[in-house]
Amino acid sequence: MAIEIERKFLVTGTAWQQAPGVPYRQGYLNRDKTRTVRVRVAGDAAFLTIKGVSVGATRAEFEYPIPVADAQALLALCDGPLIEKTRHVLTHEGTVWEVDVFAGDNAGLVVAEVELASEDQPFVRPDWLGAEVTHDARYFNSNLASHPFTKW
Template identity: 55%
Template sequence: MGIEIERKFLIDTDKLPPLTNSYTIKQGYIQTVDHTTVRVRIRNQDAFLTIKGKSVGASRLEFEYPIPLQDANDMLEALCQSSVIEKMRYLVEHEGHTWEVDVFERSNKGLVVAEVELDSEEEAFTLPSWVSKEVTNDIRYFNSNLVDNPYLNW
């Protein structure tokens, strides 16, 4: 069983180091009736279907499967909610952890967050100097919620 343990933070973009290691992400969500999330994601030219369970603290079940790129495009167009999230993801190494810095585009332009995946909720890690505030449990920052309530509407 896959479990994702992830913490999310707002960042001070003025303190970020130069961002170079990146890829594009386009993703949408297939509507569900409970706290399960079904995500369709295209990362550069690779496509994935991801099913995530309800968050409990910083943890939740996560299952991800590669799918054909054309299937992902068809799902984004026909099955996903009307809005699609587009962002550039940068990978930043900091003291033994890889931080994923997401710079959002389109209706979420201006939002920049960083996530770090952990092996356990108790795992110690050092915050980079560019981290400003933790938003792990703030549902406004869940990508699945940014579809319905984009950052530009806040």
């Protein structure tokens, strides 16, 4: 089974901004508590992703590339507003970080994610990393679609 072990943090500094960004648009075909089904257009690529329930920072994740035209059609079928963000990928002390700068109803929110091999894998925290929000469901992208950051 494919799994994702991911920790999520707020971003407080700007040193990450040297990394180029890729525009993302994503929506949810299903946001059930036991599973989410997401469609995403990331630059010139598109993906369909199914995620299971989080247990700690771990959950099942299955991701499949799909044609961009299919993804655009699926985005029109999504439940709730779409998530728009720009993703910046950079490496700090050997660890790959994804920094998402949200737009639209989630403007002002900047979150960094790191995927790990195990929940207890050590990593060096970048100076621009703020509070950990891994277990705060408000920061799940699936929740941001229906409960946007600007309306908290």
